[in-house]
Amino acid sequence: MKSKVVPTIKLYDYLLVPIQIELDDNTVERLQMQILHEIHENDVRGIIIDVSMVDVIDSYISFVLSETAGMAKAMGCHTVLCGIQPQVALTLAQMGIRLKDIITARSLEDAIDILDELE
Amino acid sequence: MIEVNPQDYDIVLKIKDESDIAVSRQMAKNFAQKMNFSLADVTKIATAVSELARNIYRYAKEGYIYIRKKEAGPEKATTIEILACDKGPGIENVELAVSGGYTTSERSLGLGLAGIRRLMDSFHIESEVGKGTAVIVEKRRRAF
Numbered sequence: 001m002k003s004k005v006v007p008t009i010k011l012y013d014y015l016l017v018p019i020q021i022e023l024d025d026n027t028v029e030r031l032q033m034q035i036l037h038e039i040h041e042n043d044v045r046g047i048i049i050d051v052s053m054v055d056v057i058d059s060y061i062s063f064v065l066s067e068t069a070g071m072a073k074a075m076g077c078h079t080v081l082c083g084i085q086p087q088v089a090l091t092l093a094q095m096g097i098r099l100k101d102i103i104t105a106r107s108l109e110d111a112i113d114i115l116d117e118l119e
Numbered sequence: 120m121i122e123v124n125p126q127d128y129d130i131v132l133k134i135k136d137e138s139d140i141a142v143s144r145q146m147a148k149n150f151a152q153k154m155n156f157s158l159a160d161v162t163k164i165a166t167a168v169s170e171l172a173r174n175i176y177r178y179a180k181e182g183y184i185y186i187r188k189k190e191a192g193p194e195k196a197t198t199i200e201i202l203a204c205d206k207g208p209g210i211e212n213v214e215l216a217v218s219g220g221y222t223t224s225e226r227s228l229g230l231g232l233a234g235i236r237r238l239m240d241s242f243h244i245e246s247e248v249g250k251g252t253a254v255i256v257e258k259r260r261r262a263f
Contacts (some may be wrong), residue, residue, distance in 0.1 A: 012126075022141050022145070023141070024137065024138055024140060024141035025137050025140060025141075025173070026138070027139055055148070055162065056144055056148070056162060056165045056166050056169060057166075058144075058166050058169040058170055058173070059170060059227070059228045059230045059231050059234060060173055060226075060227065060228075062228065063226060063227060063228050064226075067226075072160075079157065085162075086159075087158050087159040087162040087163075088162060090159055090162070090163075091162050091163050091166050091238065094163070094234075094237050095166070095230055095233075095234030095237055095238060096219060096230055096234060096236055096237065097228065097234070098231055108250075111251075
């Protein structure tokens with residue numbers, strides 16, 4: 001596999017994906033492929049995407065994140081999104097965007113707790 | 120269609136590549152921050168510009184985004200104005216496109232234009248099939 005878009009961390013059976021880069025369309029699409037490959041290669045049972053450093057999430061980024069969660073689900077994997085900034089949550093809600101197939105959590109600890117309970 | 124004089128604007132962004140979407144979003148964010156908008160409004164403005172830029176790239180292949188600061192209304196409220204225009208295929212049914220949940224693109228939620236309208240204070244769209252599309256949006260700065 002080509003170089004990773006986002007450096008990930010394997011934690012228990014989970015894959016932690018901390019997004020700390022600007023998400024342009026190409027990057028978010030490459031990230032999707034990367035996550036799917038990592039689920040396949042590392043026997044991951046849950047994905048935690050940390051977006052606490054992301055300051056704009058628009059409709060396409062939301063779409064690709066939801067789509068990725070749907071794909072991960074098909075591979076037997078739950079996806080938790082954590083750390084959405086208040087102004088990003090406000091913007092998504094006002095635009096009428098729903099994050100389909102995604103579980104949301106307040107923090108990383110919360111995300112791990114949620115995934116633990118799902119097992 | 121709308122006549123544009125680029126000299127009337129503070130920022131002119133050419134949208135031609137996919138990466139221009141992220142660039143325009145960043146430029147809008149910085150400009151709104153400099154204009155002292157609240158963090159919530161900066162995020163809304165940056166998100167709206169991101170949607171406008173993507174529409175240009177996706178449907179018209181290329182176009183421009185113009186941004187300026189102005190004083191609007193009798194109270195001379197500080198306002199950001201964003202104009203996105205292209206000479207693309209135009210929109211057949213503008214009402215439907217703006218209503219939300221409708222899209223002609225496969226990988227899309229169809230919430231772009233409807234979302235922009237909800238995020239901004241004013242929204243104006245002109246589109247003619249075969250000629251192009253222009254969208255003008257504004258957001259007033261609130262006292263906080």
